Amino acid sequence: MHTLKTQRILVVDDEPxxxxxxxxxxxxxxxxxxxxxxPLLFVSxxxxxxxxxxxxxxxxxELSGLQLCRIARADPLLxxxxxxxxxxxxxxxxxxxxxESGADDYISxxxxxxxxxLRSGKLIERHAKQEDAPRLQRIEISGVVIDEELHQxxxxxxxxxxxxxxxxxxxxxxxRKGRVQxxxxxxxxxxxxxxxxxxxxxxxxxxRVREKLGAHSRLIETVRGVGYRAVDI
Amino acid sequence: MHTLKTQRILVVDDEPxxxxxxxxxxxxxxxxxxxxxxPLLFVSxxxxxxxxxxxxxxxxxELSGLQLCRIARADPLLxxxxxxxxxxxxxxxxxxxxxESGADDYISxxxxxxxxxLRSGKLIERHAKQEDAPRLQRIEISGVVIDEELHQxxxxxxxxxxxxxxxxxxxxxxxRKGRVQxxxxxxxxxxxxxxxxxxxxxxxxxxRVREKLGAHSRLIETVRGVGYRAVDI
DNA sequence: CCCCGCCGTCACACAACTGTCACTACCACG
DNA sequence: CGTGGTAGTGACAGTTGTGTGACGGCGGGG
Numbered sequence: 001m002h003t004l005k006t007q008r009i010l011v012v013d014d015e016p017x018x019x020x021x022x023x024x025x026x027x028x029x030x031x032x033x034x035x036x037x038x039p040l041l042f043v044s045x046x047x048x049x050x051x052x053x054x055x056x057x058x059x060x061x062e063l064s065g066l067q068l069c070r071i072a073r074a075d076p077l078l079x080x081x082x083x084x085x086x087x088x089x090x091x092x093x094x095x096x097x098x099x100e101s102g103a104d105d106y107i108s109x110x111x112x113x114x115x116x117x118l119r120s121g122k123l124i125e126r127h128a129k130q131e132d133a134p135r136l137q138r139i140e141i142s143g144v145v146i147d148e149e150l151h152q153x154x155x156x157x158x159x160x161x162x163x164x165x166x167x168x169x170x171x172x173x174x175x176r177k178g179r180v181q182x183x184x185x186x187x188x189x190x191x192x193x194x195x196x197x198x199x200x201x202x203x204x205x206x207x208r209v210r211e212k213l214g215a216h217s218r219l220i221e222t223v224r225g226v227g228y229r230a231v232d233i
Numbered sequence: 234m235h236t237l238k239t240q241r242i243l244v245v246d247d248e249p250x251x252x253x254x255x256x257x258x259x260x261x262x263x264x265x266x267x268x269x270x271x272p273l274l275f276v277s278x279x280x281x282x283x284x285x286x287x288x289x290x291x292x293x294x295e296l297s298g299l300q301l302c303r304i305a306r307a308d309p310l311l312x313x314x315x316x317x318x319x320x321x322x323x324x325x326x327x328x329x330x331x332x333e334s335g336a337d338d339y340i341s342x343x344x345x346x347x348x349x350x351l352r353s354g355k356l357i358e359r360h361a362k363q364e365d366a367p368r369l370q371r372i373e374i375s376g377v378v379i380d381e382e383l384h385q386x387x388x389x390x391x392x393x394x395x396x397x398x399x400x401x402x403x404x405x406x407x408x409r410k411g412r413v414q415x416x417x418x419x420x421x422x423x424x425x426x427x428x429x430x431x432x433x434x435x436x437x438x439x440x441r442v443r444e445k446l447g448a449h450s451r452l453i454e455t456v457r458g459v460g461y462r463a464v465d466i
Numbered sequence: 467c468c469c470c471g472c473c474g475t476c477a478c479a480c481a482a483c484t485g486t487c488a489c490t491a492c493c494a495c496g
Numbered sequence: 497c498g499t500g501g502t503a504g505t506g507a508c509a510g511t512t513g514t515g516t517g518a519c520g521g522c523g524g525g526g
Contacts, residue, residue: 043276062303063300067295070295149412151413164483165484198486200486204485207505224493396471396472398472430474433475433514434474438474439514
């Protein structure tokens with residue numbers, strides 16, 4: 001069974017032929033896929049694309065996949081994203097090294113595309129289960145942009161001021177676009193659950209956020225009996 | 234003669250002894266200095282610290298300085314920051330390689346601290362002159378001009394006198410226009426965080442600056458619960 | 467030595483935010 | 497069409513965070 005969200009895969013290899021092939025097949029399988037042929041741009045690209053899975057070639061000219069893996073593991077925004085290595089060598093030594101540096105799986109060339117897709121699916125699934133959605137810095141849904149770094153909300157390009165609680169609430173909803181968030185879940189993640197807060201409080205804050213969203217108030221959809229979710233309008 | 238702005242230097246070497254030594258001497262010379270002993274954290278650290286100069290050791294275990302340099306040159310936020318290499322080898326080949334990959338200077342170990350400081354100063358100066366990059370010498374926002382070289386603030390063309398602290402505060406806010414600066418961040422970057430200073434002190438200084446900005450006092454916007462930021466009015 | 471400007475801190479006033487409530491509107495289901 | 501339950505709305509008061517004026521300490525210059 002699929003989750004509602006399209007899973008995103010970043011493929012890094014300095015051979016465009018390989019990335020294209022992978023991209024084609026992964027997109028056939030229903031994933032969103034981004035190719036990157038320049039490993040030097042890895043961090044920027046990964047932070048920007050916010051992948052759910054990264055596939056790295058071990059052998060690249062500028063930077064090896066092993067190094068990229070260690071860089072990712074050290075980066076707070078990327079450290080939890082699962083990684084699959086592509087290796088032409090298939091030697092035991094390489095495999096051990098890869099797994100030690102934090103990879104979650106590896107595949108030796110020549111590999112079957114089918115196998116790669118299957119392994120990707122498994123890793124993403126496992127990761128999605130154990131993990132809350134990664135913390136994103138900037139999210140856009142239908143003309144509404146929320147930017148954590150700038151601590152600002154843009155509605156059709158216009159700056160709208162949210163209070164701290166409203167901001168956390170909207171950000172959480174937008175981060176998990178399409179997925180229903182129960183009131184309890186929102187209380188735990190937006191408020192600090194140690195305090196006893198009425199679930200109806202969530203409703204009030206949703207209302208306040210909707211007011212500020214103006215014409216886009218439908219961005220937050222009510223799911224009767226459960227909670228709320230953010231949707232494309 | 235020194236400009237009033239404290240120039241910021243990021244030192245990356247996996248030997249803490251070296252970074253500490255450099256930090257000490259560079260800070261004696263009036264720079265603000267951040268050590269980083271783990272090259273894997275390079276991108277995050279550099280983006281966060283926003284240095285005016287980076288000093289990279291060529292020989293490091295996880296990632297070489299050459300690789301860091303190429304990564305920096307590929308990162309939109311870091312590509313204009315000048316780089317000095319530390320190299321123990323001093324071989325011609327290394328030097329050529331370093332300069333080719335985008336370094337602005339190199340120094341061979343064992344090096345004289347004095348020489349390093351001098352070269353740092355030159356590079357920063359050159360960089361500041363030619364650049365309209367992230368850190369400017371002269372910044373204007375809606376009729377308010379702050380010029381660090383002249384140590385002067387113009388409000389609608391009229392000269393307004395700021396104290397040193399006020400100047401650093403306003404300049405930092407204007408440099409990072411639009412981005413919220415937390416009280417803690419301001420304390421670290423405007424004050425020298427050695428002394429324990431109350432966060433409310435920031436408020437008082439903001440108030441003093443606002444007074445001097447007169448009709449433009451709204452240039453500094455309060456972000457409740459977080460800090461302040463400079464905005465277009 | 468005193469004077470003066472700058473700085474960090476404090477207490478109080480004030481404004482914004484937040485959680486709750488009561489009431490109303492709406493929906494699902496017999 | 498009535499009923500039970502859920503969500504939207506407006507108002508309110510307690511809490512929290514920020515603006516403001518004042519004060520004393522410190523250091524440089526006269």
